[in-house]
Amino acid sequence: MTAISRPAATQLAVVLGIVMALAYAGAASAAACDGVPQCEPQTQASIRYSAWETKGWAYYCTGDHPYYWNTAQVLGFGNNFSFDNKCFTVTENPFAEDEPSKFDATITNFCFKHENITVTLGCSQQSTGVPCKNNTSKVVKDPNCPIVSGTQKTFCSQGPVPACIQVWEEQCASGAVYCTADEAVIWCVTCGP
Amino acid sequence: MLRVNGDIVKAAVTVAAMVLAWSVTEVEGRNARALLHEHVFDTERLLDHTGSECVGVPDCVSVEGPVTVLGVDQIRVLAVSCPDSHPFGWHWDTEQHEHLHVRLVGRTRTALTFSMSNRADAAGQSRIFVGCSTQLFDVTRSGSQQSRSGVRSKSQFPWLLGGGAR
Numbered sequence: 001m002t003a004i005s006r007p008a009a010t011q012l013a014v015v016l017g018i019v020m021a022l023a024y025a026g027a028a029s030a031a032a033c034d035g036v037p038q039c040e041p042q043t044q045a046s047i048r049y050s051a052w053e054t055k056g057w058a059y060y061c062t063g064d065h066p067y068y069w070n071t072a073q074v075l076g077f078g079n080n081f082s083f084d085n086k087c088f089t090v091t092e093n094p095f096a097e098d099e100p101s102k103f104d105a106t107i108t109n110f111c112f113k114h115e116n117i118t119v120t121l122g123c124s125q126q127s128t129g130v131p132c133k134n135n136t137s138k139v140v141k142d143p144n145c146p147i148v149s150g151t152q153k154t155f156c157s158q159g160p161v162p163a164c165i166q167v168w169e170e171q172c173a174s175g176a177v178y179c180t181a182d183e184a185v186i187w188c189v190t191c192g193p
Numbered sequence: 194m195l196r197v198n199g200d201i202v203k204a205a206v207t208v209a210a211m212v213l214a215w216s217v218t219e220v221e222g223r224n225a226r227a228l229l230h231e232h233v234f235d236t237e238r239l240l241d242h243t244g245s246e247c248v249g250v251p252d253c254v255s256v257e258g259p260v261t262v263l264g265v266d267q268i269r270v271l272a273v274s275c276p277d278s279h280p281f282g283w284h285w286d287t288e289q290h291e292h293l294h295v296r297l298v299g300r301t302r303t304a305l306t307f308s309m310s311n312r313a314d315a316a317g318q319s320r321i322f323v324g325c326s327t328q329l330f331d332v333t334r335s336g337s338q339q340s341r342s343g344v345r346s347k348s349q350f351p352w353l354l355g356g357g358a359r
Contacts, residue, residue, distance in 0.1 A: 056339035
């Protein structure tokens, strides 16, 4: 093993870390709705960070676009979010995303002064579980077809005031329809253009 | 033209960094965790209170918890409650040393519970601020901060960060 002085090695490791961070930052700077069907961007509140500071944050898709998509194919580190400040790295924690609406990330300010960051999520009306090929789908009113047995599920956010969404599948003559109820609003998704 | 897969580059850089870190330990012949604790945290640097506890919180008042001092290897759990006038807890912030890790571990309608741990070889202190409202907290509309800590800054760029840098 080649001997390297510790300060030099440490600083080199930091430089490599920043290179990696910038690589991930580049990946995350794509539009939040890229590749997400029936999507709208939902912008979160701007948060202030001190220099060289890390915070963990959980953000949620809400309203009539309650589904957060993570379309990543490698280790679950997706890019269906964006942020507005290059001082930051935003590293998604897919294993903490245990609710259909939840985005979880570790956010670090690598600049040498206070900075603000605003995160935008790509939020969909279509659950990631809807099996439409090539992301071709459309949103329709509830056709009130027969509900497929065993498909009714309720997902609630954790905490003292849970927010819940209900999902179910209906079988119509034209094919399967996938429905969601959120805050008394009901909509459905069918596959096809 | 040669094309390089971005994931491969990231993986290569990661492996290089790991080898480098291992080589440091090898050269020094010392425990890596001890090295991190002794030489990487700037135990004098304070992360200041940025007022995040009331961002986006309707009719918010900021409630300060007590100053908590953590010795080496100590972990403490602390609950901060909201007053009757503004009973519902929303967001939170801290003033804390870089080497402390503060984490939200529980939430009721009127109080937030935190764990605080010390990751270095010197004592540190933290004060927690909770944003309290007259309206119920709604996690899906506002999100929830989970943790706060400093990036290990000692010996990296001391001429820029310095002690107590903000």
